[in-house]
Amino acid sequence: MKGKYKALLAGVALITMSACSSTMEYTESSTYKVPKWYDDCQQYTTDEWYKLFWREKNLVGCGAATDGFEDFSRSTAIMNAKAKIADRINGVVSSQADLTYHNETKDNKLTRTNRVKPSNLVDYEIIDSMTYPYQGKFVTFIKIKVPEDQINVATAQLPN
Numbered sequence: 001m002k003g004k005y006k007a008l009l010a011g012v013a014l015i016t017m018s019a020c021s022s023t024m025e026y027t028e029s030s031t032y033k034v035p036k037w038y039d040d041c042q043q044y045t046t047d048e049w050y051k052l053f054w055r056e057k058n059l060v061g062c063g064a065a066t067d068g069f070e071d072f073s074r075s076t077a078i079m080n081a082k083a084k085i086a087d088r089i090n091g092v093v094s095s096q097a098d099l100t101y102h103n104e105t106k107d108n109k110l111t112r113t114n115r116v117k118p119s120n121l122v123d124y125e126i127i128d129s130m131t132y133p134y135q136g137k138f139v140t141f142i143k144i145k146v147p148e149d150q151i152n153v154a155t156a157q158l159p160n
Helices: 002-020 070-090
Strands: 044-047 056-067 091-102 105-116 119-121 125-134 137-147 151-153
Touching (some): 056 070, 070 105, 070 125, 070 137
Antiparallel strands (some): 044 056, 119 151, 125 137
16 A cells, blocks of 8 residues: 555656646846837738638738736737737727917927727738747737738717
């Protein structure tokens, strides 16, 4: 009985040690790096290399985020990429300038707003991503694509 107990204990220790070897280690980066695909983020892409008779047009968006937790950094970067696509298909920009005179002086006031109407990006795919630690936080860059036929646009008009 003692021999079986020792064998079981040794097996558990071996499994525990092998689980530690399957973890991933990040090396702290000393420089802030931006991937080339993020700087050259195109607005549209067409998937045609794997389709024989039809093409699928996609909207593309890139997003970046920095956070102390890797998951939050990644989800915020995805949200920023989706917001850029939604702004392109459903954004409303308004600008208002007011000029008032008081005797010899004038006062300028310029107001600009950028509102994004609700957009339902049903199906998106991550094309490229990059995450690395920098100065104690995780930096994430994400590039996503959304098929043009999957975009549902809200019809309610927002006030300007």
